[in-house]
Amino acid sequence: KQEVTQIPAALSVPEGENLVLNCSFTDSAIYNLQWFRQDPGKGLTSLLLIQSSQREQTSGRLNASLDKSSGRSTLYIAASQPGDSATYLCAVNEGSGSRLTFGEGTQLTVNP
Protein backbone atom coordinates (compact mmCIF):
# COMPACT_ATOMS: atom_id res chain seq x y z
CA LYS A 1 0.00 0.00 0.00
CA GLN A 2 1.35 3.39 -1.03
CA GLU A 3 2.27 5.72 1.80
CA VAL A 4 3.18 9.37 1.34
CA THR A 5 5.08 11.33 3.95
CA GLN A 6 5.76 15.05 4.04
CA ILE A 7 8.44 16.77 6.06
CA PRO A 8 8.34 19.11 7.85
CA ALA A 9 4.78 19.13 9.16
CA ALA A 10 5.00 22.85 9.76
CA LEU A 11 7.41 25.56 8.73
CA SER A 12 7.63 29.23 9.64
CA VAL A 13 10.01 31.50 7.73
CA PRO A 14 10.58 35.22 7.29
CA GLU A 15 9.52 36.83 4.04
CA GLY A 16 12.06 36.54 1.24
CA GLU A 17 13.54 33.21 2.22
CA ASN A 18 13.92 30.35 -0.19
CA LEU A 19 12.53 27.11 1.16
CA VAL A 20 12.17 23.43 0.37
CA LEU A 21 9.29 21.13 1.19
CA ASN A 22 9.88 17.40 1.09
CA CYS A 23 7.68 14.52 0.04
CA SER A 24 8.53 10.82 0.03
CA PHE A 25 6.54 7.83 -1.15
CA THR A 26 7.01 4.13 -0.55
CA ASP A 27 6.08 2.63 -3.92
CA SER A 28 8.05 4.07 -6.83
CA ALA A 29 5.64 2.70 -9.44
CA ILE A 30 3.79 5.97 -9.85
CA TYR A 31 2.17 7.57 -12.88
CA ASN A 32 2.60 11.15 -11.73
CA LEU A 33 2.95 13.34 -8.67
CA GLN A 34 1.09 16.56 -7.96
CA TRP A 35 1.72 19.37 -5.54
CA PHE A 36 -1.30 21.23 -4.24
CA ARG A 37 -1.95 24.27 -2.14
CA GLN A 38 -4.82 24.39 0.34
CA ASP A 39 -5.90 27.52 2.13
CA PRO A 40 -7.82 27.10 5.42
CA GLY A 41 -11.33 25.81 4.82
CA LYS A 42 -10.85 25.82 1.07
CA GLY A 43 -10.39 23.33 -1.72
CA LEU A 44 -7.17 22.35 -3.44
CA THR A 45 -5.31 24.36 -6.02
CA SER A 46 -3.02 22.38 -8.28
CA LEU A 47 0.46 23.88 -8.36
CA LEU A 48 2.60 21.50 -10.36
CA LEU A 49 2.19 18.11 -11.96
CA ILE A 50 5.23 15.95 -12.67
CA GLN A 51 4.87 12.90 -14.86
CA SER A 52 6.86 9.83 -13.87
CA SER A 53 9.19 10.33 -16.84
CA GLN A 54 10.02 13.90 -15.85
CA ARG A 55 12.62 15.17 -13.39
CA GLU A 56 11.21 18.58 -12.61
CA GLN A 57 8.58 21.18 -13.38
CA THR A 58 8.68 24.92 -12.87
CA SER A 59 5.98 27.53 -12.52
CA GLY A 60 6.99 31.03 -11.54
CA ARG A 61 8.71 30.92 -8.15
CA LEU A 62 7.89 27.24 -7.72
CA ASN A 63 10.05 24.32 -8.79
CA ALA A 64 9.19 20.71 -8.14
CA SER A 65 11.60 17.85 -8.63
CA LEU A 66 10.98 14.13 -8.78
CA ASP A 67 13.37 11.26 -8.13
CA LYS A 68 11.12 8.31 -8.74
CA SER A 69 13.70 5.63 -8.02
CA SER A 70 14.33 6.95 -4.53
CA GLY A 71 10.70 7.84 -3.92
CA ARG A 72 11.24 11.53 -3.32
CA SER A 73 9.95 14.86 -4.50
CA THR A 74 10.75 18.37 -3.39
CA LEU A 75 8.90 21.62 -3.82
CA TYR A 76 11.19 24.64 -3.90
CA ILE A 77 9.67 28.06 -3.26
CA ALA A 78 11.87 31.01 -4.10
CA ALA A 79 11.64 34.42 -2.45
CA SER A 80 8.73 33.46 -0.22
CA GLN A 81 5.90 35.93 0.36
CA PRO A 82 3.22 36.15 3.09
CA GLY A 83 0.68 35.17 0.44
CA ASP A 84 2.42 31.82 0.15
CA SER A 85 1.18 30.93 3.62
CA ALA A 86 -0.97 27.80 3.23
CA THR A 87 -0.83 24.04 3.57
CA TYR A 88 1.06 22.31 0.80
CA LEU A 89 0.08 18.77 -0.09
CA CYS A 90 1.79 16.29 -2.32
CA ALA A 91 -0.10 13.41 -3.83
CA VAL A 92 0.93 10.46 -5.96
CA ASN A 93 -1.11 8.91 -8.72
CA GLU A 94 -0.42 5.25 -9.31
CA GLY A 95 -2.30 5.34 -12.58
CA SER A 96 -5.38 3.37 -11.65
CA GLY A 97 -7.83 5.98 -12.86
CA SER A 98 -6.13 8.92 -11.20
CA ARG A 99 -6.96 8.15 -7.57
CA LEU A 100 -4.49 10.03 -5.42
CA THR A 101 -2.71 9.15 -2.22
CA PHE A 102 -1.97 12.26 -0.21
CA GLY A 103 0.67 13.18 2.29
CA GLU A 104 -0.25 14.87 5.55
CA GLY A 105 0.84 18.24 4.27
CA THR A 106 3.26 20.95 5.31
CA GLN A 107 1.73 24.01 6.91
CA LEU A 108 3.76 26.99 5.76
CA THR A 109 3.71 30.40 7.41
CA VAL A 110 5.65 33.24 5.81
CA ASN A 111 6.03 36.14 8.21
CA PRO A 112 6.19 39.72 6.90
Place this chain on the structure above:
Amino acid sequence: GAVVSQHPSRVICKSGTSVKIECRSLDFQATTMFWYRQFPKQSLMLMATSNEGSKATYEQGVEKDKFLINHASLTLSTLTVTSAHPEDSSFYICSAPRTGGSLEAFFGQGTRLTVV
Protein backbone atom coordinates in the same frame (compact mmCIF):
# COMPACT_ATOMS: atom_id res chain seq x y z
CA GLY B 1 -11.16 29.19 -13.97
CA ALA B 2 -12.55 26.22 -12.09
CA VAL B 3 -12.93 23.07 -14.10
CA VAL B 4 -14.69 21.14 -11.34
CA SER B 5 -17.56 22.74 -9.49
CA GLN B 6 -18.86 21.47 -6.16
CA HIS B 7 -22.00 22.57 -4.33
CA PRO B 8 -22.88 23.49 -1.70
CA SER B 9 -19.74 24.93 -0.17
CA ARG B 10 -21.21 24.81 3.32
CA VAL B 11 -24.16 22.99 4.82
CA ILE B 12 -25.47 22.62 8.32
CA CYS B 13 -28.01 19.90 8.92
CA LYS B 14 -29.77 18.25 11.80
CA SER B 15 -28.75 14.83 12.98
CA GLY B 16 -30.73 12.14 11.17
CA THR B 17 -31.30 14.07 7.97
CA SER B 18 -29.68 13.50 4.58
CA VAL B 19 -27.47 15.86 2.65
CA LYS B 20 -26.64 15.78 -1.07
CA ILE B 21 -23.41 17.19 -2.47
CA GLU B 22 -22.94 17.74 -6.20
CA CYS B 23 -19.74 17.60 -8.19
CA ARG B 24 -19.69 18.75 -11.81
CA SER B 25 -16.96 18.73 -14.41
CA LEU B 26 -17.40 21.97 -16.32
CA ASP B 27 -15.58 21.65 -19.61
CA PHE B 28 -14.77 18.00 -19.92
CA GLN B 29 -16.41 14.64 -19.47
CA ALA B 30 -15.45 12.59 -16.46
CA THR B 31 -16.25 8.91 -16.52
CA THR B 32 -14.60 8.66 -13.13
CA MET B 33 -14.76 11.01 -10.17
CA PHE B 34 -13.34 10.62 -6.71
CA TRP B 35 -14.77 11.60 -3.33
CA TYR B 36 -12.41 12.46 -0.48
CA ARG B 37 -12.97 13.37 3.14
CA GLN B 38 -10.75 15.56 5.27
CA PHE B 39 -11.02 15.82 9.03
CA PRO B 40 -9.50 18.84 10.81
CA LYS B 41 -5.72 18.93 10.77
CA GLN B 42 -5.60 15.76 8.67
CA SER B 43 -4.96 15.02 5.04
CA LEU B 44 -7.42 13.90 2.41
CA MET B 45 -8.57 10.31 2.50
CA LEU B 46 -10.23 8.68 -0.46
CA MET B 47 -13.75 7.52 0.32
CA ALA B 48 -14.96 6.17 -2.98
CA THR B 49 -14.55 6.12 -6.73
CA SER B 50 -17.61 7.18 -8.69
CA ASN B 51 -18.03 5.46 -12.06
CA GLU B 52 -20.42 6.76 -14.68
CA GLY B 53 -23.11 4.22 -15.42
CA SER B 54 -22.00 1.68 -12.84
CA LYS B 55 -21.73 1.20 -9.11
CA ALA B 56 -19.27 3.19 -7.07
CA THR B 57 -16.24 1.54 -5.53
CA TYR B 58 -15.84 2.22 -1.82
CA GLU B 59 -12.64 2.21 0.21
CA GLN B 60 -12.32 -0.10 3.14
CA GLY B 61 -14.22 1.15 6.16
CA VAL B 62 -16.55 3.44 4.21
CA GLU B 63 -20.21 2.45 4.51
CA LYS B 64 -21.78 2.35 1.07
CA ASP B 65 -25.30 2.52 2.46
CA LYS B 66 -24.47 5.66 4.36
CA PHE B 67 -22.58 7.47 1.61
CA LEU B 68 -24.65 7.02 -1.52
CA ILE B 69 -22.93 7.91 -4.76
CA ASN B 70 -24.67 8.46 -8.06
CA HIS B 71 -22.84 9.18 -11.30
CA ALA B 72 -25.72 9.42 -13.73
CA SER B 73 -24.02 11.53 -16.38
CA LEU B 74 -20.54 12.19 -17.69
CA THR B 75 -20.39 15.55 -15.94
CA LEU B 76 -22.17 14.99 -12.63
CA SER B 77 -21.55 12.88 -9.57
CA THR B 78 -23.48 13.24 -6.32
CA LEU B 79 -22.65 12.14 -2.80
CA THR B 80 -25.54 11.78 -0.38
CA VAL B 81 -24.77 11.48 3.31
CA THR B 82 -27.75 9.61 4.70
CA SER B 83 -28.94 9.78 8.29
CA ALA B 84 -26.14 12.14 9.12
CA HIS B 85 -24.57 12.12 12.57
CA PRO B 86 -22.25 14.64 14.21
CA GLU B 87 -19.27 12.37 13.53
CA ASP B 88 -19.96 12.79 9.81
CA SER B 89 -19.08 16.46 10.14
CA SER B 90 -16.11 16.93 7.87
CA PHE B 91 -14.81 18.55 4.70
CA TYR B 92 -15.88 16.59 1.63
CA ILE B 93 -14.17 17.23 -1.68
CA CYS B 94 -14.46 15.69 -5.12
CA SER B 95 -12.00 15.42 -7.94
CA ALA B 96 -12.05 14.48 -11.56
CA PRO B 97 -9.12 13.62 -13.78
CA ARG B 98 -8.86 15.28 -17.14
CA THR B 99 -8.48 12.48 -19.65
CA GLY B 100 -6.01 12.59 -22.47
CA GLY B 101 -2.78 11.40 -20.98
CA SER B 102 -1.69 13.55 -18.08
CA LEU B 103 -4.41 12.37 -15.67
CA GLU B 104 -4.05 15.68 -13.88
CA ALA B 105 -6.58 15.78 -11.06
CA PHE B 106 -8.81 18.79 -10.62
CA PHE B 107 -10.64 19.37 -7.39
CA GLY B 108 -13.90 21.00 -6.49
CA GLN B 109 -14.11 23.75 -3.92
CA GLY B 110 -15.11 21.32 -1.18
CA THR B 111 -18.14 21.13 1.09
CA ARG B 112 -17.96 21.82 4.79
CA LEU B 113 -20.63 19.63 6.41
CA THR B 114 -21.66 20.31 9.98
CA VAL B 115 -24.18 17.98 11.59
CA VAL B 116 -25.83 19.35 14.72
